[in-house]
Amino acid sequence: MNDTIAPAPENMNKEDHSARDPILNEFLASQGGPFFELQKQLQLLRQNALQVGSRATLFVALAWGMPFLLAVPGNFSLEHGQGAYLVDLGVFAKFFIGIGAFILAEQQVENGLKAKLSQLVLAPVVAPTSIPAAAAIVASALRQRDSRGAEFTCLMLAVFASVLSYANFHATEASSWAVTYFPEGNRVSAAGWWSICFSLPLFVFLFLRGAWRHLLWARMLRNIAKLDLRLVATHPDGKGGLAFLAQYPNAYAIFVFGMSCAIAAAVAKSHFLEEGLSATTLSMIMSGWLAIVISFFAYPLSAFTPPLLRLKEQSLSLLDAQATRFCRAAERKVIGRNVFSDATPEPEPELADPGKQYETTRKLSTILVNRAVVIPVAAAALIPFAAVAATKLPFKEVLSVVKKLLLL
Structure with missing residues (x-):
């Protein structure tokens, strides 16, 4: 059962928590696993330097x-540059921006998640009695992070994507940098084979690996939400002391940007846009993608809604009772008796006025995620689509749609 309102810890040294359970500071989201070890053996990175x-x-x-x-x-040999490598938006989005973004995001993600996890203990939001359980949850997540089976599955899915790409090359009816069209059967070029065997599998593998590790983080947060938490309804952050967690999605801004570029490029190449694009259609596409991205991050944060609801309900109940006693005592001091009274004598304790606490508690938000605190990651999700749309619509219309989605 989560604590409703806990007193401030006395003589509590922040360093004591991390020293007691050092594993709580060891959830390094971008380290561990076969791919990390392979890169370390190739001296592409070090244990303390990504x-x-x-x-x-x-x-x-x-x-x-x-x-x-x-x-x-x-x-x-291509006529008028049709199908040339440099004009292939999908290739540039996946193999240049996407892969670069997935790698660059590793440091930002690792630092961001580590800081949020540390703050859960240092605040302390997690009660000291629950720290061993929290350490066990983190240890389980680390074992899954290092799983060979998980990364092998990501690799197999990447290979499957390459098989689909190979089939698509043979089904196309136009020559390009990747394939030469012949009526009797297409011939994949050297560049096409390289993209099938290396570029596309790397892109898909890096994306799936990053998404899998976020799923581990999500499951870890959801398990921590079941522990005894030291929440307080009147915390100035308006979320019981958990508002800092709602900012963790911003650590994924670069990762989301890389994936959004690939999705936006695929949309741009589809026949859907060739038939014409209106501001309404653009708004539907962008709002749909933004909803997917925010849902991706809302999943782990939603686990804290039940304890926040209990915190709010129990706090309001206690404050309401105290407000009744306080106001009745004040009424007796002013007019000598209570308007609604009975024969039972009421004590005259010195009570603090709970009015401000009651109003603050009433405004407590029980939902951590909201668009205002994830503007960086929301912008990262929308900018690639805005860039594509700017080739079809006036810039002012595109900007208007983006602003509405970011500020709603």
Whole structure:
């Protein structure tokens, strides 16, 4: 059962918590697992240095730069540059922006999640008696993070995506940097084979790996929400002392931007936009994608709604009772008796006026996630779609749609 209103801890040293259970500070979302160990063996990173800049440069060079070099000879044979590598928006979005963003996001995600988890203990939001249970939850998440089976599944799904891409190359009826069209059967170019065997699997694997690790974080938060929590209804953050958790999605802004670029490029290449685009249609597309992104992050945070509801209900009940006693005592002092009274004598204790606390508690929000605190990640989700839409609609209309979605 979650504590409703707990007194401030006495003689509590913040460092005592992390020293007692150091594993609580060891949920490093971007470390561990076979892929991390492989990169460490190749000296692409170190245990205490992810080196995201150099790794992003290397992976983008291999995933996007290598097909570019392999496609150069074939581009000269394409009529009017149709199907040329540099004009393929989907390739640029996935292999350049997407892969680069997924790697660059690793440091931001790791630092952001680690800070939020530490604050749960240092506040302390998690009651000291529940810290061993919290440590066990984190340890379980770490074991799943390092799972070979999970990353193998991500790899198999990436291979499946490559098989679909290969089938699509053979089904196309136009030549491009990736394939040469022949009536008797298409021939995949060297650049096309590289994208099938390396670039696309890397993009899909990095995305699935990042999404899987976020799922582990989500499950971890949902389990922590079941522990004894030291929440207080009158906390100035208006969310019982948990508002800092609602900001964690912003650590994924770069990751979301990379995925949004790939989705926006796919939408741009679809026949859906070729038939014409209106501001209403654009708003529907962007609001739909934004809803998916916010739901992705709302899932773990929704676990804290039940304890916040209990906190609000129990606090209002206690404050309401005290307000009745306080106001009746004040009434007796002013007019000598209570208007509604009985023969039972009432005590005359010195009570504090609970009015301000009652009003603050009444305004307590029981839903952590809202668009106002996740504007960075919401903007990262919408900007790629806005860039695509700007090629079809006046810039002012596109900007108006984006502003409405961000400020609603």
